Amino acid sequence: xxxxxFAARLPTCAGAKMNQDIDIYTDLxxxxxxxxxxxxxxxxxxxxxxxxxxxxxxxREALFRLSAQRLVDFQEQRGFRVPEKSATxxxxxxxxxxxxxxxxxxxxxxxxxxxxxARLTAAHHQLSHIESRIHGSDDPSQLVxxxxxxxxxxxxxxxxxxxxxxxxxxxxxxxxxxRQQLMVADRSFDFISANIEQHYQIMVAALAxxxxxxxxKIHDHLARHLDPANRTQDPGFAKSSAx
Amino acid sequence: xxxxxFAARLPTCAGAKMNQDIDIYTDLxxxxxxxxxxxxxxxxxxxxxxxxxxxxxxxREALFRLSAQRLVDFQEQRGFRVPEKSATxxxxxxxxxxxxxxxxxxxxxxxxxxxxxARLTAAHHQLSHIESRIHGSDDPSQLVxxxxxxxxxxxxxxxxxxxxxxxxxxxxxxxxxxRQQLMVADRSFDFISANIEQHYQIMVAALAxxxxxxxxKIHDHLARHLDPANRTQDPGFAKSSAx
DNA sequence: AAATTTGTTTTTTTTGAAATTTTTGAGATT
DNA sequence: AATCTCAAAAATTTCAAAAAAAACAAATTT
Numbered sequence: 377x378x379x380x381x382f383a384a385r386l387p388t389c390a391g392a393k394m395n396q397d398i399d400i401y402t403d404l405x406x407x408x409x410x411x412x413x414x415x416x417x418x419x420x421x422x423x424x425x426x427x428x429x430x431x432x433x434x435x436r437e438a439l440f441r442l443s444a445q446r447l448v449d450f451q452e453q454r455g456f457r458v459p460e461k462s463a464t465x466x467x468x469x470x471x472x473x474x475x476x477x478x479x480x481x482x483x484x485x486x487x488x489x490x491x492x493x494a495r496l497t498a499a500h501h502q503l504s505h506i507e508s509r510i511h512g513s514d515d516p517s518q519l520v521x522x523x524x525x526x527x528x529x530x531x532x533x534x535x536x537x538x539x540x541x542x543x544x545x546x547x548x549x550x551x552x553x554x555r556q557q558l559m560v561a562d563r564s565f566d567f568i569s570a571n572i573e574q575h576y577q578i579m580v581a582a583l584a585x586x587x588x589x590x591x592x593k594i595h596d597h598l599a600r601h602l603d604p605a606n607r608t609q610d611p612g613f614a615k616s617s618a619x
Numbered sequence: 620x621x622x623x624x625f626a627a628r629l630p631t632c633a634g635a636k637m638n639q640d641i642d643i644y645t646d647l648x649x650x651x652x653x654x655x656x657x658x659x660x661x662x663x664x665x666x667x668x669x670x671x672x673x674x675x676x677x678x679r680e681a682l683f684r685l686s687a688q689r690l691v692d693f694q695e696q697r698g699f700r701v702p703e704k705s706a707t708x709x710x711x712x713x714x715x716x717x718x719x720x721x722x723x724x725x726x727x728x729x730x731x732x733x734x735x736x737a738r739l740t741a742a743h744h745q746l747s748h749i750e751s752r753i754h755g756s757d758d759p760s761q762l763v764x765x766x767x768x769x770x771x772x773x774x775x776x777x778x779x780x781x782x783x784x785x786x787x788x789x790x791x792x793x794x795x796x797x798r799q800q801l802m803v804a805d806r807s808f809d810f811i812s813a814n815i816e817q818h819y820q821i822m823v824a825a826l827a828x829x830x831x832x833x834x835x836k837i838h839d840h841l842a843r844h845l846d847p848a849n850r851t852q853d854p855g856f857a858k859s860s861a862x
Numbered sequence: 863a864a865a866t867t868t869g870t871t872t873t874t875t876t877t878g879a880a881a882t883t884t885t886t887g888a889g890a891t892t
Numbered sequence: 893a894a895t896c897t898c899a900a901a902a903a904t905t906t907c908a909a910a911a912a913a914a915a916c917a918a919a920t921t922t
Contacts, residue, residue, distance in 0.1 A: 422873075431907045433676070436875090437683060444687025446788075453913060455874060468785035475722055542711035545689075546789065665903075674877045679905090696883060696904065 400428050401438040408447045408458065409555045410521065411563070419448060419456040446553055461557060463604040469554040470601040476547040478591040480535025481578075485585050488537030493583055499533040500579045502526050507572045516565050524555065530575060534582065534594075558601075567600070643671050644681040651690050651701065652795055653764065654802045662691060662699040689796055704800060706847040712797040713844040719790040721834040723778025724821075728828050731780030736826055742776040743822045745769050750815045759808050767798065773818060777825065777837075801844075810843070 404424075407413055419439060421432040428435060443450035449457045459465075484492055503526040510516040510523060528551065535547055574597040581590040647667075650656055662682060664675040671678060686693035692700045702708075727735055746769040753759040753766060771794065778790055817840040824833040 420873080432874095433908090434906065437680070437905090440680060440683045441687045444684050453874065454915095465785065468783040471783060472785060472789060475718065479718055540711040540714060542708065542715060542793075546715060546793070550785075550789070663903075675904095676878090677876060680875095697885095698904065 400430065400435060401441055403428075404438055404442060405447060405552075408442065409552055409559055410524065411559045413458045415458055415461045415560070417458045419458065421456075445549060447556060459556065461560070466554070466557040467602050467604045469550055469557065470598050472550045473547070473554055474591075474595050474598055474602075476543060476550060477531060477535060478594050480538040480540070480543050480547060481582055481590055481594065482587045483538035483540070483543075484535055485582055485587060485590065487539055492533075492537040495536065496530075496533050496579060496582060499526075499530045500575060503530045503575060504572065507568055507575070510565050511568050511572065516568075517563065520563055528555075534578070554601075571597075643673065643678060644684055646671075647681055647685060648690060648795075651685065652798045652802055653767065654806070656701045658701055658704045658803070660701045662701065664699075688792060690799060702799065704803070709797070709800040710845050710847045712793055712800065713841050715793045716790070716797055717834075717838050717841055717845075719786060719793060720774060720778060721837050723781040723783070723786050723790060724825055724833055724837065725830045726781035726783070726786075727778055728825055728830060728833065730782055735776075735780040738779065739773075739776050739822060739825060742769075742773045743818060746773045746818060747815065750811055750818070753808050753811050754815065759811075760806065763806055771798075777821070797844075814840075 413419070421435040421439065424435045425432045439448055439456045440450070442448040443456060446459070449459050451457075488496075503523075506519060506523050506526045510519050513519065516523075531551065532544075532548070535544060538544065574593065578590065578593045578597060581593045656662070664678040664682065667678045668675045682691055682699045683693070685691040686699060689702070692702050694700075731739075749762060749766050749769045753762050756762065759766075774794065775787075775791070778787060781787065817836065821833065821836045821840060824836045
């Protein structure tokens, strides 16, 4: 009965008894931002309950929480779905990331002190290490998850000393949806070479305490996702006045 | 059985059969931002089910959705609560409002055109009308709900032409939590005189297309909530570079 | 053939009650 | 008096099945 808990997904925990509520929620969230489901896929509680060895209501509850974060679409009387991919949505999320991450980083520059600089250096070092490995690898597919984690850690560290829990939460929320939009696209790592340089420049600007330059570098780093003409429409996105 | 649906709260609908799911969620949300519950109050599904004439699970589901919006605090194994009042949280939400509303308004200035200007004028006219009535009234308590609605409409109109659904959603999310924090405090309307002037100045700056001034006026309008030394701590909030 | 109605199947929602967990508080121990 | 233990009470979570709604297919009508 409990032998099928996460058996396929989290082999190290297989068979272990754990708090289902947290784990279903966390596991679904992870799958939703790392290619565990296809965009647009229907999420049926009746089906998922078998994978998690619990009742449909418990899954339903987790899906509701995820839908309030917009990681799952919910429609009254017609259930749950993974959101579709959308160039427009990605551009909007990118715009918000630039705004929130820029603001948070500037505040961290002002309030973070040496401890923050040390953490930023450390996070960059880790990320840099992984990005180099990806750069030199023929098949980086094994490294995707590790890279996601390190990238997230770097960007979270940037804003970590902003002294606003709410800003951090909003940023995380946007970051995760951004990641969900990219979960298919970003796996080939053509961009990795430019990325290494961009992360470095963000760090340098931040450590130098240059607020305007830091915002600029964050913008440059994310700019390629801003333009829905990344294959689609309407390039008419206004630059934030912060630039 | 259905005679107690919202009987006390929404008299115009009393007795009418309606979609419970939407209505429970909507009604709870409304109560949560308009003094329908005390800060810190426990929200028991078993109790609320009587008020809404449905089962506890249905209430629970609505509470879960509200908790994901942070309008309700949820803790594993110990249920739901209305969030406490917190000067720090209010300051953080204010900071985010300034950031998002400033950005959205500037984008609206760029993209909105005459139609937006017309809507903004209209929204301001309505708000202005209500604020004048409040200003001249001895007991403005009847007007609280109407004012909330008109104020929200004005601020939503400001950003309505920003061309980012996501920015609007994020702003609404912050706006509602901000309102929840103020649901007790704002009912005496000492500030109404200053408010009338501030709303006017925001509109004038926006219609003039002066982006920097508009941001400044939005900041000034909200500034009184920024300082946790609004009776409490840490005045060290950095001004957004956008100012 | 297109559109509408009818009946069947599947999916989603709601429910009430069982199982689990936390809280409470009376009595025992330090 | 303060702390600890443990059983009773209260609250929360989980569940399987009933009810409601939507989706689908077949038959009928326009």
